Amino acid sequence: MIPELGHFALVLALFVSLALAVLPIVGAARNDAAWMALARPATQALFGAIAVAFFCLMASFVNNDFSVVNVATNSNSELPLPYRIAATWGSHEGSMLLWVFMLSGWACAVSLLSKRLPLPMVARVLGVMGFVSVGFLLFILLTSNPFQRLLPPAPDGRDLNPLLQDPGMVIHPPMLYMGYVGFAVAFAFAVAALLSGRFDAAWARWSRPWTTAAWVFLTIGIALGSWWAYYELGWGGWWFWDPVENASFMPWLAGTALIHSLAVAEKRGAFKAWTVLLAIAAFSLSLLGTFLVRSGVLTSVHAFATDPTRGSFILIFLAIVIGGSLALFGWRASQVGFAGRFDKLSRESLLLANNVLLVAACGAVMLGTLYPLALDAFGLGKLSVGAPYFEAVFVPLMAPVVLLMGVGPLARWKQATVAELAGRLKWPALASVVAALALPLAAGRFSPMVALGLLLAAWVFTTSLVLVLQRARPSFAQLRRQPRSFWGMVVAHVGVGLFIVGVTMVRGYETERDVKMGVGDSVPVGGYRFTFRGVQEVQGPNYVAGRGTLDVQSEGGGAVFQMFPEKRMYKVQGMPMTEAAIRSGLTRDLYVSLGEMLPDGTWTVRVYHKPFVDWIWGGAFIMAFGGLLALSDRRYRVAVKAVELPPPLAAEPPTAGKRPQQQPAAT
């Protein structure tokens, strides 16, 4: 009964979303207030219907209803409750339902938090989101019904993939999807602006907090995924440039460029066309990511060719969304205007350079991800693009971005002078160079890449400090007057610096040893001595495991502790899994995982020492926290009021440049 209810709710949701996609937009075009007013209630009804469907599926998982195909293939009666709940989105069908559930959730949030937006704008934004929902609901109902019954019911389920039975995997997909889907809001605002022809600073201001929110979720989602790979895959890597990872990284790069260009669009009225284009790109890349991960095209282009319904559906939908929005852009671009004048050295030009580099990096990732697929699809051969490519491209493209990150916030809008910038930057530059030379030497081994990494990190920290001191004039009391968005930027940039420290140190100084160990054998790694004490069998809820014990002692004497890596065998799927033991610390992780038992009773063991590795994820979480701070800026609550004044017809750049955040939206 519950699955049928869920299925019915989905069908209902499809009809509601059809109405939402058509009526308010037509209403906005014909200036019909009654039709436009439908947008909010329809959005909330859509969210309600999809929520019912989503919780029906979750109930089927919780109740172990193995008469539902999806439950029978992705769960098991022995699976602990939290994982049964997470299994709701562990499968293809369930994750698509989660996708559209979140989309309607974002739309519902827009409908509730847009009281001050003009009605035609609300109608268009929600209408566009309704249109995207139609596509995904049709996809679910036609090709991936999560409520499909199984007759006769299975006695028990095939269990969730053991790799997904992990707390990280419980929250990673929802976070990632919140980010992907959140860009739909930025996209909807961009398309709504194209439909209406209104591109004033108010548009950018409306769109900005939503975009930042999506970016925060995506950042957390990617960081969690990377962290999960680190501790769950059992060999200590944190980023593999795998197509699945790249699929989430491309929208992140485009989204990062977007939040920076939105800043210019809001404060200076420049870069409007570019911003609209980036909003379209960020969401299109999110759709592309969904397509790559969900169509099966990655596992094999041929699998995709033998069962093409799902893949071709997403591909057609992708073509409609991207093609349609770009066509609209081409038609309206002349009205968008490239308004805004600025000097070749100004905060605008520096942000433009940052945008170009981020987009170039995004393009490079796309080339490396799609080229092998395209070649394979046309039968031109099989190849892969290795991690060295991505690294070779990323360092030279990102190093200037990081350098610009230090300069941009210190430069004036509209026109900056070399002399002034040089005056502000000479101490950070000197300090960074000293740090880059001294720290690697102090660490005992100098390498150019480590020096470069530390130079960039020190540059970010010192320029952020100079920026804060600058704002602290004439007295430190001034700092309390700085808006939250300023602090958000500083925090996010410092997060980037911390991330760079983590990457640099772990790449430069990690020690990895794969060794054979019998009981009593010991191995020194990274200043610690690891002694193997043997392996015992332990029982888990749905697995049996060999649990190894290692005594670890710091070589300078000091603390002795034990680590317990496991080798698990999941009973239902008969799948072996390595569960690493990790001892985390601020300046290093110790990482031990079991390989396999050799005929003579000894084990192969991985023993790793990873300096500063936690800074990678710490930095990412601090970036996300910076985004949250920026989101809480009072400007987004107060400034929207100013927009309630009669809206300007054409976009005009604000003229005064000194304190643009206090200027009204348009002259």
Next chain:
Amino acid sequence: MTPRHKRLVLAATVLGGTAVAVALVVNAFRSNLVFFYSPSDVVAQQAPRDRTFRLGGLVESGSVKRQADGVTVRFVVTDTAKTIPVEYRGILPDLFKEGKGVVAQGKLDGEVFRAQEVLAKHDENYMPPEAATAVERAHKAAQESKTTLQGVQP
């Protein structure tokens, strides 16, 4: 400088920067493509001798041998037609098994393929696409040679 000049300079800088970025990307891209070969390709001398490539197929049953140090492994990769010996130093992935699909990345050293990386994917039932292709190709080749033989005989 007039505003027009300034714009030109800006546009030229952006274009120049983009050109440098593109050149860099294309160069890195070309030198890091990793091609895929099956054991039959390698035996037919089609694989490069001094460049990293991927070798895919099945791990031949009974071929996995550990060396004395315990962490160096030798095994044979087959596409059911031809075989190539592989040597790898390190811990093998959980799903590495005799008779199952495998993809190794590394270089040829004489007759032996020295793997720097051994990949086996996250699912019992799933065969790495490269391994599947290798076996499929060998089967096709075998069938073709059968039909040609039949064509020759009256």
